[in-house]
Amino acid sequence: MSVQLRERAGELAAHLWREHTVYRERSGGVVIRGEHVRRWISLAPAGGRDEILVRAGRILEGGTTAPARSEVVVPLSMGTAALATACRRLLAEAAADATPRVPRPDKGAGRFRRRAGRPAKTGRSTRRRGRCPRRLRWLVPGCVAGVVVFQLHRLGLLAG
Template identity: 55%
Template sequence: MYTELRETAAELAGVLWREHTVYRERGGGVVIRGEHVGRWISLAPTGGRNQARLRAGRLLDGGTTAPARSEIVVDLSAGTAELAAVCRRLLADVAAADSPAPSRARTERPARSERLRRAGRPARSERPRRAGRPAKPARPARRRHTSLGSWVVVLCVVGIVGLWVYSRFGMYGY
């Protein structure tokens, strides 16, 4: 089955694209890559006799393949021209899926400012701005000062050191 797929893919690639690469994929199928168009086509065997699953997708930046956008089961006994027509239809579906068409909801819905104007409310640019909180006045530059707690700690340390010096040297006059 692989040789038949390989031959069919080579003929199909020649009809579809001038520049192409045909290689075998892991599942036993054949992939046709058209680098210049950014698309790929895959022919994979199915359970049926003389049938193949035909999938089409796009190539991502860096050469990796995106998942298939569309697929169909084809009869390999059909001629190359018929298979090429099916491939072109699948590639057209892939191209249509890639180009973002404007949605109906987006084209029929008016802009937010227009909806507000219709509702009788002015748009944001036409509304008066809310008065915000007044800015805090800048603090005057204050000098550093030592708090009362810091003075208590300093006095305790000085007292302990003084008691130690007195007990060590003050009693006997050394």
């Protein structure tokens, strides 16, 4: 099975990418790395006799691999072109998962829609620490002024 897997991986790698590296995993599977596209494909024996588990993922900065984003079980007897099509679909899913989802600058749609009057959530609080709310801004100076007026009145310096 591992010899068939290695041969199939070589054919598949030539179909997918011009630049690739094929190597064997510890578990007996085969990995195809496309460094220039920052993606990888793994072919491993599945539970069935003529089935393989195909997984796809990303290559992170520094060359480490991220966990598989998507996987599918396919028959080993599937043609190389059909297997390449399945792999391209998995690679597209892995690429779609990797792109950050940012709301559009217009009113937005779906789950990115904001409620009226609420600021957008940016991951940090919109209020700065150390600043009091607008309605409490004059509370402390007002209390200080009240204490001063009371003391002046008590000493008789204020006519009243």
